[in-house]
Amino acid sequence: MNVKTLTPEISVTKQLTAQDVADAAAQGYRAILSNRPDGEEPGQLRAADIEELASRHGMAFEHVPVVSGAITDADVAKMRVALGRLASPVLAFCRTGTRSATLWALTQTGAMEPHAILRATANAGYNLDSLLPRLTRADAGRASASQYDVVIVGGGSAGIGTAASLLRRQPSLAIAVVEPSATHYYQPGWTMVGGGIFAPETTCRPTASVMPKAVTWVRKAATAFVPETSEVVLEDGTALRYRVLVAAPGLKLDWEAIPGLSQALGKNGVTSNYRYKTAPYTRDMVRALKRGRALFTQPPMPIKCAGAPQKAMYLSCDLWRRAEVLGDIEVEFHNAGAVLFGVAAYVPALMAYVERYGIDLKFESRLVAVDGRARVATFQRKRSDGGSERIEREFDFLHAVPPQVAPDFVAKSPLANETGYIAVDPSTLRHVRYPNVFALGDVCSAPNSKTMAAARKQAPIVAVNVLATLEGHEPIAHYDGYGSCPLTVERGKIVLAEFGYGGKLLPTFPTWLLDGTRPTRAAWWLKNRLLPSVYWHGMLKGREWLAQPRHMAGFEKSRAA
Ligand code: FAD
Numbered sequence: 001m002n003v004k005t006l007t008p009e010i011s012v013t014k015q016l017t018a019q020d021v022a023d024a025a026a027q028g029y030r031a032i033l034s035n036r037p038d039g040e041e042p043g044q045l046r047a048a049d050i051e052e053l054a055s056r057h058g059m060a061f062e063h064v065p066v067v068s069g070a071i072t073d074a075d076v077a078k079m080r081v082a083l084g085r086l087a088s089p090v091l092a093f094c095r096t097g098t099r100s101a102t103l104w105a106l107t108q109t110g111a112m113e114p115h116a117i118l119r120a121t122a123n124a125g126y127n128l129d130s131l132l133p134r135l136t137r138a139d140a141g142r143a144s145a146s147q148y149d150v151v152i153v154g155g156g157s158a159g160i161g162t163a164a165s166l167l168r169r170q171p172s173l174a175i176a177v178v179e180p181s182a183t184h185y186y187q188p189g190w191t192m193v194g195g196g197i198f199a200p201e202t203t204c205r206p207t208a209s210v211m212p213k214a215v216t217w218v219r220k221a222a223t224a225f226v227p228e229t230s231e232v233v234l235e236d237g238t239a240l241r242y243r244v245l246v247a248a249p250g251l252k253l254d255w256e257a258i259p260g261l262s263q264a265l266g267k268n269g270v271t272s273n274y275r276y277k278t279a280p281y282t283r284d285m286v287r288a289l290k291r292g293r294a295l296f297t298q299p300p301m302p303i304k305c306a307g308a309p310q311k312a313m314y315l316s317c318d319l320w321r322r323a324e325v326l327g328d329i330e331v332e333f334h335n336a337g338a339v340l341f342g343v344a345a346y347v348p349a350l351m352a353y354v355e356r357y358g359i360d361l362k363f364e365s366r367l368v369a370v371d372g373r374a375r376v377a378t379f380q381r382k383r384s385d386g387g388s389e390r391i392e393r394e395f396d397f398l399h400a401v402p403p404q405v406a407p408d409f410v411a412k413s414p415l416a417n418e419t420g421y422i423a424v425d426p427s428t429l430r431h432v433r434y435p436n437v438f439a440l441g442d443v444c445s446a447p448n449s450k451t452m453a454a455a456r457k458q459a460p461i462v463a464v465n466v467l468a469t470l471e472g473h474e475p476i477a478h479y480d481g482y483g484s485c486p487l488t489v490e491r492g493k494i495v496l497a498e499f500g501y502g503g504k505l506l507p508t509f510p511t512w513l514l515d516g517t518r519p520t521r522a523a524w525w526l527k528n529r530l531l532p533s534v535y536w537h538g539m540l541k542g543r544e545w546l547a548q549p550r551h552m553a554g555f556e557k558s559r560a561a
Pocket of ligand 1: 154178189
């Protein structure tokens with residue numbers, strides 16, 4: 001196989017054979033990119049066959065077929081998306097390697113000067129001088145079109161919070177927020193909707209009303225990160241360029257990972273507070289249930305708000321207790337994990353409620369299928385001998401929480417670590433390989449609990465560190481892993497878990513005022529009355545109540561404070 005190296009990240013070559021694919025893997029390539037349409041000549045391996053071979057050798061594959069001599073701007077955009085998805089080094093091929101080299105050259109405008117692009121291809125043996133006018137035009141267009149100081153991907157809690165904190169410190173910044181959704185949600189309120197305490201409408205607002213006026217709102221989804229060229233590719237194939245990227249697109253609720261679940265949701269007694277549309281169904285079903293079996297499930301960690309699956313359960317049990325029907329309802333908690341809550345200090349208070357409500361705890365029991373019509377849930381359970389078994393449970397009520405993973409476009413990107421989440425330094429929230437990239441909120445790999453409370457603390461820290469980066473300094477603000485989980489153990493009382501990295505307790509208030517390890521009315525008041533306002537009027541406006549970065553490094557502290 002005669003490989004021509006354009007950069008350490010990408011090489012090009014002619015049509016691959018099966019043996020070439022094996023050789024590419026042996027030579028350390030992590031991905032294959034085909035630029036050849038199927039069926040150009042007899043005997044040519046089809047893209048699907050090469051994908052299969054690549055996958056057998058542990059390599060990713062993308063197919064961006066183009067016609068020789070007719071490469072369009074849309075082809076270039078597709079190539080950019082594909083390169084953004086693939087881990088490098090990538091081996092791209094077509095019939096001779098020229099189309100691949102040409103496409104690569106066209107994706108480099110904005111990142112490299114046109115003559116430098118042509119030198120790179122010439123060094124690899126491809127004279128593409130005829131491309132110069134197109135490269136020059138594209139370079140000028142891209143340079144003027146969409147360059148921002150900061151591009152924020154995701155206008156959820158973390159994204160808007162960061163934009164607001166940045167603008168508080170430096171109102172003149174050019175910021176783009178990439179957010180496709182017309183509605184912004186306050187997800188912590190959904191537990192209260194399911195418990196019949198909040199009206200659903202109080203947990204959402206038009207995105208336009210929370211988007212800071214000084215930012216450019218790009219109403220599209222991002223589809224790829226290209227950190228080598230400091231670009232984010234959008235769903236329409238266009239790209240935004242940044243000096244600093246803040247990635248905050250949240251996580252993906254993987255409903256489809258449990259066969260039958262998404263079809264069953266919202267009917268036949270199957271519900272979830274993890275979806276805006278079904279949280280009111282939880283409330284209605286709980287009110288309607290008078291006897292039978294109620295199942296609550298919790299998927300493997302990490303999930304957003306690790307306490308939310310059991311919060312739904314306690315509030316439901318409390319309603320059944322008040323309606324004097326709890327004795328006729330068999331309640332089971334199927335938890336994929338081996339403990340009730342990850343921080344031991346809060347477990348005794350929770351266990352007292354488990355006993356009070358007569359809940360049957362089933363640890364290491366994972367929901368794997370739902371048959372809504374038959375009202376049967378299937379679980380994979382660990383047996384005492386270490387093996388596992390599938391068991392079926394009939395139900396009258398099922399509160400299901402889906403497995404949670406990084407969004408697909410993130411997991412496939414060069415920003416991801418082996419879990420799919422964005423690999424950041426847990427202290428500065430800066431990417432471990434790309435110094436002008438930060439990530440926060442549910443999408444980042446830091447081992448804090450994935451909560452809005454964490455994002456509230458992270459946003460100002462990222463804002464300070466982004467500004468430091470823009471000024472050519474190292475990050476100066478440090479995150480201690482703070483997250484919080486208000487466990488609604490009954491209507492009117494909450495066990496307020498507040499902790500940081502390593503499970504270290506980080507209470508906001510002195511114990512005499514609010515002891516988080518016990519159920520208190522004060523914590524309920526916080527969640528019920530105070531926190532929604534802190535969110536809408538504080539965090540999303542850059543008012544950092546109880547969230548100002550405190551851990552600053554050395555001389556920079558006074559500048560950033
Ligand atoms: P999100 O708020 O989910 O925002 C992600 C944003 O990215 C969304 O607006 C989405 O539209 C956008 N996006 C997605 N894909 C793309 C793309 N391709 N391009 C551009 N934008 C994209 N936290 C607490 O602190 N306390 C609680 O009591 C609590 N309870 C909870 C109860 C429930 C039922 C749930 C579901 C969550 C709860 N949380 C709680 C967790 C909290 O809501 C999340 O941790 C928080 O919203 C994370 O913020 P984020 O910005 O990372 O993600």
